[in-house]
Amino acid sequence: xxxxxxxxxxxxxxxxxxxxxxxxxxxxxxxxxxxxxxxxxxxxxxxxxxxxxxxxxxxxxxxxxxxxxxxxxxxxxxxxxxxxxxxxxxxxxxxxxxxxxxxxxxxxxxxxxxxxxxxxxxxxxxxxxxxxxxxxxxxxxxxxxxxxxxxxxxxxxxxxxxxxxxxxxxxxxxxxxxxxxxxxxxxxxxxxxxxxxxxxxxxxxxxxxxxxxxxxxxxxxxxxxxxxxxxxxxxxxxxxxxxxxxxxxxxxxxxxxxxxxxxxxxxxxxxxxxxxxxxxxxxxxxxxxxxxxxxxxxxxxxxxxxxxxxxxxxxxxxxxxxxxxxxxxxxxxxxxxxxxxxxxxxxxxxxxxxxxxxxxxxxxxxxxxxxxxxxxxxxxxxxxxxxxxxxxxxxxxxxxxxxxxxxxxxxxxxxxxxxxxxxxxxxxxxxxxxxxxxxxxxxxxxxxxxxxxxxxxxxxxxxxxxxxxxxxxxxxxxxxxxxxxxxxxxxxxxxxxxxxxxxxxxxxxxxxxxxxx
Numbered sequence: 001x002x003x004x005x006x007x008x009x010x011x012x013x014x015x016x017x018x019x020x021x022x023x024x025x026x027x028x029x030x031x032x033x034x035x036x037x038x039x040x041x042x043x044x045x046x047x048x049x050x051x052x053x054x055x056x057x058x059x060x061x062x063x064x065x066x067x068x069x070x071x072x073x074x075x076x077x078x079x080x081x082x083x084x085x086x087x088x089x090x091x092x093x094x095x096x097x098x099x100x101x102x103x104x105x106x107x108x109x110x111x112x113x114x115x116x117x118x119x120x121x122x123x124x125x126x127x128x129x130x131x132x133x134x135x136x137x138x139x140x141x142x143x144x145x146x147x148x149x150x151x152x153x154x155x156x157x158x159x160x161x162x163x164x165x166x167x168x169x170x171x172x173x174x175x176x177x178x179x180x181x182x183x184x185x186x187x188x189x190x191x192x193x194x195x196x197x198x199x200x201x202x203x204x205x206x207x208x209x210x211x212x213x214x215x216x217x218x219x220x221x222x223x224x225x226x227x228x229x230x231x232x233x234x235x236x237x238x239x240x241x242x243x244x245x246x247x248x249x250x251x252x253x254x255x256x257x258x259x260x261x262x263x264x265x266x267x268x269x270x271x272x273x274x275x276x277x278x279x280x281x282x283x284x285x286x287x288x289x290x291x292x293x294x295x296x297x298x299x300x301x302x303x304x305x306x307x308x309x310x311x312x313x314x315x316x317x318x319x320x321x322x323x324x325x326x327x328x329x330x331x332x333x334x335x336x337x338x339x340x341x342x343x344x345x346x347x348x349x350x351x352x353x354x355x356x357x358x359x360x361x362x363x364x365x366x367x368x369x370x371x372x373x374x375x376x377x378x379x380x381x382x383x384x385x386x387x388x389x390x391x392x393x394x395x396x397x398x399x400x401x402x403x404x405x406x407x408x409x410x411x412x413x414x415x416x417x418x419x420x421x422x423x424x425x426x427x428x429x430x431x432x433x434x435x436x437x438x439x440x441x442x443x444x445x446x447x448x449x450x451x452x453x454x455x456x457x458x459x460x461x462x463x464x465x466x467x468x469x470x471x472x473x474x475x476x477x478x479x480x481x482x483x484x485x486x487x488x489x490x491x492x493x494x495x496x497x498x499x500x501x502x503x504x505x506x507x508x509x510x511x512x513x514x515x516x517x
Contacts, residue, residue, distance in 0.1 A: 013301035021293050029282045036278050037271060041239070041249065044266050048197075048251030049237035052264040055188070055199065056235075056253035062184060063257040066097050066157045066174060067140055074159035074172045077103055088114045096183050098174035102126075103161070105170040108135055134158040134171045142257050145178060145209045145218075153178045153209065153218060155258070178209055179217060185210070188262075197266040204231050204259035226250045230261025239268065307332045362408060363415035365436070366429035374427050374439055375487035382481040386448035388438040389494040390455070390474045393506040395434035398468060406466050413464040414472070421455040437494070445511055448476055452509050460507060471507035473498060478512070 073090055076082050091101050091114045103112040108126045130143035134156070143156040158173040176184055188201050188210040201210035206227055208219045221227050226240050230252040237251040248265040255262055310330045358370035366374070378385050392398070392414065399407040411434065418428045418438060427439040440448040452474045463469040475498025479490050497512040504510070 013305050014298065017297035017301055018294065021290055021297065025286050025290055029279065029286070032282055033275060033278060037275060040271055040274065044249040044270070045237035045239070045251060048249055048264040048266055049235070049253070050251065052199070052251040052253040052262050053235055055264065056255040056260075056262045058187060059184070059255045059260070059262065060257050062097075062187060063142055063157070063255075066176075066184075067142060067159070067257075069094055069097065070157050070159035070172060070174050071140055073101070073174075074161050077161045077172050078163050078169065080163075084112050084114070087112055091115070094174075097176075098157075099177040099180060099182055100175045101172065102175070103170065103172045104131065104135075106135060106168055108132070108170075111170065128154075128156070130154075130156040130158070131173070134160070134173065138168055138171075144205070144259075145203050145207070147218065152180070155184070155209075179214065195266065195270045197264070197270070199262065199264045201255075201263070202227050202231060202261045206231060206261075209260070226252045226263055227261050230254055230263060231259065240265075303334075304336065307334045307336075360430040363412055363430050365415050365418070366427055368429070368432060370427070371429045371431065371437065371439070372487070375490065378439070378441075379479065379487050379490075383441060384443040384478075384480050386440045386442055386445060386476055386478045387490060387494045388440065388448055388452045388474060388476050389431065389491075389498045390436050390438075390452070390472045391498055391502070392434040393471045393473055393502075395470070398470065402466070402468060406468060409466050410464065410468050410470060413466075414459065414470075417455060417458050421451050421458065423451075426451070443480075445476065445478055448478070449509065449511065452476060456507065456509060473501035473506045474509040475499070475501055476509065476511045 073087075076086065076090070087101060087103065091098070094101075101114050102110055102121075104110050104126055108131050110121050110124050110126065113121050128146060128148065130141075130146055133143065134141050138160045140159045141157075143158070145153055145155050148154045155176040155178055156173050157176065158171045160171050161169040163169050176182055178185055188199065198212045199210070200208060200212070202221060203209050206221050206224075208216050208221065211217060211219075221243060224240070224243060226238065229236065231254070233254045233256075235253040237249070239247065240250045241247050242265075247268040249268060250263055250265040252261060252263045254260075310332065358366060358373070360367040375387075392410070395407070395410070398410055411430075414436060415428070415430070418436060422428050422438050422440070425441055429437050429439070431437050438448075438451060440451060442448055456472055456474060460471045475494045475496065477490055477493035477497055479485065485493075493512040497510040501508045501510040
């Protein structure tokens with residue numbers, strides 16, 4: 001199974017940068033939209049509250065003016081000279097406020113009415129709760145809205161009539177048809193907007209007296225906290241779900257003359273369009289910046305990761321390489337301290353590692369691994385070369401007589417002599433135990449034989465610094481590209497020649513040939 005190499009640093013850095021930029025943009029956009037939503041919500045709540053409050057104030061002013069008008073006509077009606085014609089003239093001047101004006105006596109019998117109907121109401125008795133209350137209280141009065149016999153929703157503004165002697169004569173009442181055209185209905189009804197905002201009014205019993213949906217007039221609303229607060233005299237604003245299940249920003253205020261609650265509200269869905277526009281605006285504004293940031297971040301991450309990637313790839317190739325010459329370190333031009341130190345450390349470590357795995361620890365010569373690598377490279381390169389295999393004669397006796405410590409010194413001495421006899425381009429190696437060798441780049445046997453003979457003579461010349469005298473046996477085999485033998489076969493030939501030197505008395509050199517092999 002192929003071992004997974006893992007994610008590359010440049011990919012991780014890229015994902016980190018992209019993730020950071022995207023997350024920052026998303027969080028920033030979310031915070032901006034949230035802040036805008038909060039601001040818009042606050043603005044709509046405050047706007048509706050101020051509007052409801054202003055509308056309640058205007059309604060109070062209007063009702064006060066209507067009441068004052070009734071007080072004025074009541075004062076005139078107390079005079080004996082006041083006639084039906086005077087009432088008609090007064091009504092003509094105030095018909096924008098009232099739909100009709102009626103004068104009744106203390107028993108609620110109609111004495112005069114304007115405008116008069118096609119059938120006369122003179123002499124008939126008023127039976128509404130509002131008229132009974134007006135007679136009983138004998139004070140200026142704004143009634144609760146009520147359904148008249150005609151089916152209209154009516155508001156009665158009345159004022160008591162006293163004659164010149166202070167005797168109560170009845171009252172004068174101005175009727176306002178809440179569902180028909182007049183100043184009050186226009187004030188309360190004409191506040192509906194294309195965004196779904198509208199105003200509605202409830203009386204003190206939570207009945208709708210003004211609403212854009214005419215079919216809901218006089219409907220009793222229950223469980224609505226806004227209405228409950230408004231008719232209790234509390235003003236304010238809040239988000240609310242109405243009886244129809246729709247969410248609104250509601251502002252509410254109390255109108256004291258009628259005891260009404262006035263509510264101005266805007267649907268929460270009105271925020272959808274501006275928030276969509278804001279989101280689109282944020283995206284369009286942020287996109288170029290995000291692209292620039294991503295490009296810069298990509299360049300920076302590449303600047304950081306590329307040298308690290310090159311070092312990682314080099315170290316992998318260096319470890320896996322079977323060549324005797326390690327691959328060349330990549331040139332890293334980075335100003336980053338960690339990268340520079342890593343580059344230097346990897347180079348030093350690989351050089352040390354290469355030495356350790358290809359150098360014999362005792363003698364400092366190339367080891368068997370280095371020999372195998374060199375043989376493979378040289379044979380693949382189709383070069384002519386010779387291999388000299390040599391063995392210390394009776395080395396076991398040296399160890400037995402002098403000990404292994406001295407035996408190691410003898411091995412070191414032989415290694416140093418080999419280096420003196422070999423050329424710089426030759427490879428001296430320890431084959432194993434007391435067996436050594438030299439790879440000599442040469443087309444013929446003359447030079448390898450001379451090197452081997454020089455070494456044999458130097459070793460046979462006398463004892464080393466430890467007083468140990470040794471001789472060596474040597475076998476030489478030549479590799480020529482035309483023969484097309486393998487490195488293993490070449491070693492076998494050299495070993496056969498070495499064996500023949502030992503058989504023939506040691507301290508001699510044997511060159512392999514197909515005749516004596």
